[in-house]
Structure formats: C-alpha cells, structure tokens
Amino acid sequence: MKKLFKTHETYVALTVIALCLVIGIINPVFFSAPNIVNLFRNATVNGIMAFALMMGIIIGGIDVAFPAVAVCSMYLTTKTLESMGYDGPVFIPILAAALIGTLLGLINGLIITKFDLPAFIVTLGTSSLYHGLLVWLVGSKPVNRLEPPLEAFGKMEIFRVTNDTTSAALPWTFVFMVAMALVVWFILNKTMLGRTIFAIGGDRTSAERAGYPVKRTIVFTYTFIGMAGGLAGIIHAIQSQMCIPTDLMGCEMMIIAAVVLGGTTISGGRGTVLGTCLGLAVITIAKNSLILVGITATWQRFVLGLIIVIGTAVSAYQALRASRKIAPVMTEEEEGGVVNG
Amino acid sequence: MTPQQAIDEGIQIIYQDFSIFPNLTVAENIAMPSERMDGKKFVDWKSIRAKAQKALDMVNVKMDLDALVGDLPVADKQLVAICRALLQDAKLLIMDEPTTALTKKEVDALFKVVRDLQAKGITIIFVSHKLEEVFEICEKLTILRSGEKVIEGDMADFDREKFIYYMTGRKIKESYYEKPNIAGDCLMKVDNIGIKTLFKGVSFELYPGEILGITGLLGSGRSELARALFGLEQLTEGKIYMDGKEVVLKSVTDAIDLGIGYVPEDRLTEGLFLPHTISRNIIAPVIKRNLTKSGMIDNKKIEGSVDDWIDELKIKTPSGKLPAQALSGGNQQKVVIAKWLEPQPRVLILNCPTVGVDIGSKTDIQAYARKLAQNGMGVIVISDDIPEVLQTCSRVLIMKKGRIVEEHPVTDLTEQSLAAKLSES
Numbered sequence: 001m002k003k004l005f006k007t008h009e010t011y012v013a014l015t016v017i018a019l020c021l022v023i024g025i026i027n028p029v030f031f032s033a034p035n036i037v038n039l040f041r042n043a044t045v046n047g048i049m050a051f052a053l054m055m056g057i058i059i060g061g062i063d064v065a066f067p068a069v070a071v072c073s074m075y076l077t078t079k080t081l082e083s084m085g086y087d088g089p090v091f092i093p094i095l096a097a098a099l100i101g102t103l104l105g106l107i108n109g110l111i112i113t114k115f116d117l118p119a120f121i122v123t124l125g126t127s128s129l130y131h132g133l134l135v136w137l138v139g140s141k142p143v144n145r146l147e148p149p150l151e152a153f154g155k156m157e158i159f160r161v162t163n164d165t166t167s168a169a170l171p172w173t174f175v176f177m178v179a180m181a182l183v184v185w186f187i188l189n190k191t192m193l194g195r196t197i198f199a200i201g202g203d204r205t206s207a208e209r210a211g212y213p214v215k216r217t218i219v220f221t222y223t224f225i226g227m228a229g230g231l232a233g234i235i236h237a238i239q240s241q242m243c244i245p246t247d248l249m250g251c252e253m254m255i256i257a258a259v260v261l262g263g264t265t266i267s268g269g270r271g272t273v274l275g276t277c278l279g280l281a282v283i284t285i286a287k288n289s290l291i292l293v294g295i296t297a298t299w300q301r302f303v304l305g306l307i308i309v310i311g312t313a314v315s316a317y318q319a320l321r322a323s324r325k326i327a328p329v330m331t332e333e334e335e336g337g338v339v340n341g
Numbered sequence: 342m343t344p345q346q347a348i349d350e351g352i353q354i355i356y357q358d359f360s361i362f363p364n365l366t367v368a369e370n371i372a373m374p375s376e377r378m379d380g381k382k383f384v385d386w387k388s389i390r391a392k393a394q395k396a397l398d399m400v401n402v403k404m405d406l407d408a409l410v411g412d413l414p415v416a417d418k419q420l421v422a423i424c425r426a427l428l429q430d431a432k433l434l435i436m437d438e439p440t441t442a443l444t445k446k447e448v449d450a451l452f453k454v455v456r457d458l459q460a461k462g463i464t465i466i467f468v469s470h471k472l473e474e475v476f477e478i479c480e481k482l483t484i485l486r487s488g489e490k491v492i493e494g495d496m497a498d499f500d501r502e503k504f505i506y507y508m509t510g511r512k513i514k515e516s517y518y519e520k521p522n523i524a525g526d527c528l529m530k531v532d533n534i535g536i537k538t539l540f541k542g543v544s545f546e547l548y549p550g551e552i553l554g555i556t557g558l559l560g561s562g563r564s565e566l567a568r569a570l571f572g573l574e575q576l577t578e579g580k581i582y583m584d585g586k587e588v589v590l591k592s593v594t595d596a597i598d599l600g601i602g603y604v605p606e607d608r609l610t611e612g613l614f615l616p617h618t619i620s621r622n623i624i625a626p627v628i629k630r631n632l633t634k635s636g637m638i639d640n641k642k643i644e645g646s647v648d649d650w651i652d653e654l655k656i657k658t659p660s661g662k663l664p665a666q667a668l669s670g671g672n673q674q675k676v677v678i679a680k681w682l683e684p685q686p687r688v689l690i691l692n693c694p695t696v697g698v699d700i701g702s703k704t705d706i707q708a709y710a711r712k713l714a715q716n717g718m719g720v721i722v723i724s725d726d727i728p729e730v731l732q733t734c735s736r737v738l739i740m741k742k743g744r745i746v747e748e749h750p751v752t753d754l755t756e757q758s759l760a761a762k763l764s765e766s
Binding site: 191198203207209210269 | 382
C-alpha cells in the first residue's frame with residue numbers, strides 16, 4: 001500500500017480521476033457511454049505512436065519524425081491504392097504502410113548510430129526531409145475517398161452504444177492500439193532486448209562496457225518507432241475515411257507530453273506502459289472533453305498547455321526533491337543533548 | 342579486442358565509476374549480463390534473482406534484491422559491480438581505484454571480499470595511488486608514471502620511502518606545518534553556527550597564516566559545514582564574522598565578495614566545466630574583471646593570467662586552450678584551485694582537496710596550501726585523509742555527528758592517535 005503511493009502512476013491516475021470528476025460534474029454528458037466510447041476511439045492513433053515513442057525516450061533518445069513518417073506512409077499507401085483502384089484484402093495496405101514506416105525509421109536509426117548524432121537533431125531533420133520530399137514528389141492533394149476495402153474496414157464496429165441523443169461505436173482499428181501496448185509491454189519487460197533498452201537509458205557507457213549491443217538496440221528502437229508511425233498513419237486515414245497529407249503533422253509534442261506525463265523520464269531509463277496509458281488518458285480527455293465544460297477551442301490550447309506544464313513540472317519536481325534529499329547528520333536527540341566527545 | 346571479447350576471456354573490470362545501471366534493481370544489475378552471456382533472449386526473473394543471490398552469498402553480503410541501485414550508498418554500488426563481475430566467471434578482476442569513495446570501515450570490508458576472492462583462485466589487479474592500501478592488500482607491485490613503467494617487484498622489496506620515490510620521481514619529506522609568526526587580527530570567526538539536522542554549535546577562529554584542519558568521517562557534517570561557510574547552505578543559527586564584522590552569507594556571490602574561496606569536494610560535478618578550456622575554467626569567477634571597454638571578453642588579458650597560473654601551480658598541459666577534461670585528476674584539481682585563487686581570496690576553504698589525485702600532485706597541492714598560508718592567507722582544509730591533515734594543517738578540529746568534539750595543535754597528534762580519535766564513537 002505504501003509502495004502504491006510512491007509510484008508515479010498513482011499520481012497520474014489520481015489526475016485522470018480528478019479531471020474526469022471535474023468535467024463530469026460540470027457536464028454529466030462526459031460520463032455518457034457514447035462520449036466514453038468516443039474517447040477510446042480518439043485515443044487510438046495517438047496511442048499507437050505514444051507506446052512506441054516511449055521506448056525511444058526510455059533508451060535516452062527522442063523521436064520527432066514519427067508524424068512525418070505516419071503522413072508519408074498513409075499518403076503513399078492511399079495514393080497508390082487510389083491510382084490502381086485496389087480491391088484486395090485490407091491487411092496488405094496496412095502492412096505496406098507499416099513497412100514504409102519501418103524503412104523510414106531504419107534510416108533515422110542508422111543516421112543516429114552511424115554518426116553518433118543526437119536523435120533530436122536527426123529526427124527534426126528527417127521529419128522535414130520526409131514530409132518535404134513527399135509533398136514535392138507526390139503532391140499534397142487530399143485523397144477524399146478511400147478505396148472500398150479500407151473504407152469498409154473503417155466502418156467495422158466492435159460494438160456500438162446508443163442513448164437518447166447520440167450514438168457512438170468503437171471501431172476495430174482500436175485493436176491496433178491494444179496490440180501495440182501489449183507488444184511494447186512484452187518487449188520491455190520480457191525480452192533481453194527490452195532490458196537492454198532500459199540499461200542503455202540508465203547509462204550508455206556502462207552498457208557498452210558490459211558488452212551490450214548498444215548500437216543495434218538503438219537502430220531497432222527507431223525502426224520500431226517508424227513502424228508504429230506507419231501503422232498510426234494508415235489507421236488515422238482509415239478512421240477519418242480520407243487522407244490529408246498535412247494531418248498529424250505537429251502532433252509530436254502532444255504525444256511526447258503524454259509519454260512524459262505518464263512518468264517516463266525524459267533523460268531515459270524509466271517508463272511503464274501503464275504510465276503511458278494514463279498520460280494518454282489525460283491528454284485525450286483534455287483535448288476532447290474541455291469543450292464539454294465550455295472551454296472554447298481558443299482556450300483549449302491554453303488549458304492543455306497548462307495541464308502539460310503542471311503535470312510534467314510535478315514529476316520533475318519530485319525527481320529533484322528525491323535527488324536533493326540530504327541525509328540528516330544528527331538526530332533530534334543529539335541536537336538537543338550535550339556532546340560527550 | 343572489444344569489451345565482449347575481453348569478457349569472454351574471463352577479464353572483468355570494476356571501473357572507478359562502477360559502470361552500473363542506477364535505474365535498475367540490484368538483481369538485474371548483478372545478473373543480467375550473465376544471463377545475456379548464456380545467450381538468453383527472454384527475461385527469466387526467477388533465474389536472475391537466484392543468480393544475484395548466489396553472487397551476493399559469494400561475497401557474504403546481504404542486500405535487498407529489489408532496491409534500485411541508484412538509491413544505494415556508494416559502498417553497496419561497488420559490491421553490486423563486484424558481484425556482477427563474479428557471475429561472469431571472472432578469472433582476472435581489474436579494480437580501478439576501488440576505494441576512492443569509501444570510508445575506512447568500508448575499505449576494510451572490501452579488502453575482506455578481495456581476500457576471499459583471492460582464496461577462490463581469482464587474480465586481482467588493484468589500481469590505486471593510496472600507499473597504505475597498496476601495502477595492505479597487494480603482493481606484487483608495478484608503478485607507472487606519466488604512461489611509463491618505472492619499476493616492478495615484490496611488495497616485500499618496497500618500503501614507504503621507496504614507494505613514494507618511484508611514484509613521484511623525487512624524495513618527499515614528511516613534516517609538520519608550523520604557523521609562521523604573522524601579526525594580524527582574526528580573519529574569520531564563526532560563533533556557534535548550525536543548520537538544523539546537519540551540524541550545531543560550531544565555533545572557531547581563523548588567523549592569517551594558519552592552516553586549520555577540520556576532520557571527521559563521511560557523514561559527520563564536515564561537508565555541510567564547508568558548504569555553509571561558502572554560502573551554499575543557509576545557517577539556521579549562529580554568526581559569522583569577517584575582520585570582526587558580522588556578515589551574512591546568502592549566496593556564493595556574497596562569499597566571493599567577502600574574499601572567501603572554496604574548492605569543492607567533487608571537482609567533476611561541482612568544480613569544473615569539463616568540456617571548456619582550462620582558461621575559461623580559471624577565469625570563470627572573475628569574468629567581469631576581464632572585459633574590454635565595450636564589454637567583450639578580453640582574451641589577451643585572460644591568456645596572460647592563465648599562463649601565470651599554469652606555471653605557478655605546475656599544471657601539466659601544453660596550453661590553456663585544452664579542455665579541462667583532457668587533464669589527469671591531479672591537474673584538474675590544480676585548475677580548480679587556480680580558479681578560486683584568481684579572485685584573490687583571503688580565506689580559502691579546501692574540501693577534500695586531494696581525493697583521487699596522484700601522489701605527486703597531492704604533494705604539490707599541499708605544498709602550495711602552505712605557501713598560501715605563509716603569505717598571509719587563512720586556509721581551512723577539510724579532509725579525512727589522516728596523513729594529509731597531519732602534514733598540511735597547523736591546528737586540527739575533529740568533527741563527529743555534527744559537532745566539533747576536540748581541538749588539537751597538530752604537534753600533539755600522530756597518525757595512530759588521530760585515527761583512534763576518529764574511529765572511537
């Protein structure tokens with residue numbers, strides 16, 4: 001029980017509950033089944049990216065290119081399908097998008113390890129590079145209507161809830177987020193690869209000295225983030241039933257915020273899937289439900305920013321306090337008493 | 342040869358910084374590399390815990406397997422590093438200055454572990470510059486100086502003097518420091534100062550020409566006292582006087598303005614801007630005095646005074662333009678000292694000035710402290726290095742559990758008597 005109150009997850013969970021209660025009390029619509037189902041639906045794409053990105057932050061790096069990777073993957077895939085009038089099974093385009101993402105992520109990973117450059121700089125560069133190349137070579141005309149297999153998949157529902165006023169459905173695409181969370185959890189906690197990621201994030205030099213395959217693991221991590229980016233891209237297109245090649249661009253800060261809010265230390269070495277789930281919940285609720293309490297779109301950015309700053313500051317402050325804790329030299333008794341030296 | 346190949350051959354190194362993973366548990370730190378060596382792809386927590394426990398049993402230590410290594414005291418971190426090495430079938434264990442951060446008691450415990458390992462047939466290379474430890478634990482000795490082997494032989498062929506001679510290439514005389522007869526009023530007086538839970542009732546006076554030693558074990562409150570005297574911690578009681586006038590040290594800037602200099606305990610994290618040049622490091626506290634009329638940094642002026650310091654303190658470097666991290670520990674420490682002498686302080690506080698410093702630089706630094714005092718500076722040396730305290734200081738205060746418990750002129754003390762006073766509770 002004591003341990004429960006020490007973990008960061010507990011505090012984020014309390015934040016989620018508080019946020020829900022405040023919004024729900026002001027506007028009970030928040031607790032209606034369709035609203036909750038919609039929140040899960042809206043978390044899908046961000047979630048896929050957040051879980052993968054968490055691995056990049058744990059290893060002591062960062063990736064800001066995954067939105068560009070997502071856009072490239074979804075646009076190239078949907079554009080190709082459109083031009084060939086695709087009518088095959090749906091898993092092939094999803095696989096294709098994931099493969100494009102994998103390739104772009106691999107390029108990131110290779111540049112980072114080959115030249116030993118900071119991941120932030122590399123991915124900032126490739127983000128611009130990938131997106132620029134896409135717009136230059138393929139153009140930026142939206143795909144207004146997806147090919148039938150994708151369109152049909154987007155309309156497949158796991159279940160639907162209806163009340164007096166509205167109705168909402170959880171689409172099958174949601175399964176991809178759950179799968180991503182499970183895969184990341186499995187890698188981080190059950191494989192040597194995952195423990196190597198933690199080790200590198202804890203102390204890279206130590207990992208090298210202990211003979212861990214540091215570079216290979218870093219390349220894997222960025223490749224994996226690229227794969228998740230590609231997947232998130234195509235899922236986004238499927239969910240919105242169209243493909244606009246400027247969508248998602250700029251979402252990286254929100255995703256990073258979700259991961260960091262969830263207790264992943266930005267300097268690496270620490271992070272949990274559960275924490276990221278909770279961080280994602282905070283961001284999703286703030287982004288989608290502030291409108292329910294009368295905070296208009298203009299103020300929404302402000303409040304969202306406030307939540308991120310306060311949320312991350314609290315966790316940073318806790319870490320600071322822990323590191324600055326000076327062990328007392330004297331007990332109360334010794335302080336009051338007479339010394340017998 | 343890559344680290345992995347060396348490991349496969351049975352060579353294990355305990356690095357000076359231990360090379361552990363602060364974010365992972367004791368069990369994982371100890372057993373994971375061995376699990377990796379077994380070629381496992383998946384994590385088997387049961388086997389990891391069992392292996393870690395086995396390694397801890399080998400060195401006869403009890404530790405919580407689930408504690409995060411980053412939260413452990415230094416001595417335990419070291420044991421974790423040793424256990425990890427043992428699990429990887431070490432045949433040759435290289436220990437790089439393993440005692441730097443340990444107290445006397447912890448060193449004794451470590452030596453017991455080392456002897457146990459030796460009895461189990463493991464060869465150990467013990468890298469150290471601490472004379473007492475080398476004499477205690479080693480059987481054969483090789484001395485390196487400036488990258489060259491100077492001598493090797495059986496420990497029995499060496500005595501103190503010979504050891505120091507080969508380490509430094511010169512004969513070093515060990516003697517007491519006597520306060521010269523300098524007239525002068527009390528430079529600094531502290532009256533009953535304290536910080537809640539850290540130290541209490543500390544009083545002393547410091548006169549020009551004096552080297553005042555404050556000694557006590559790690560955790561006696563000695564470092565906290567030093568930090569308070571430089572405005573890094575705020576007093577909760579008592580008063581400090583400089584030249585008879587009461588002063589309040591709210592910040593480091595106050596302390597510098599009052600003519601106090603402080604060479605901190607850990608030069609790597611508190612004393613140096615490692616990637617920056619030696620010049621910039623030395624000039625940092627007085628940057629405002631080295632500006633041209635237009636407010637830009639006056640590089641010519643800086644270069645001149647930096648070269649003077651390099652000569653004065655015998656810093657071994659081709660130029661002041663090298664980054665501080667390129668220097669050896671001893672020379673780095675000299676840079677830190679130069680940095681705090683550049684503002685021309687009247688009171689200099691040296692907190693453990695020769696930790697992790699080679700014996701040649703150590704002698705240079707101690708001699709320089711004497712020279713400063715002879716020229717009228719008041720010097721405070723905080724240290725638990727008993728020979729250093731005896732050879733450098735003219736008066737010694739002993740600190741225990743946050744209080745000054747004894748005061749002696751250095752001539753009343755011997756290594757044995759001071760060691761006994763420190764360890765008795």
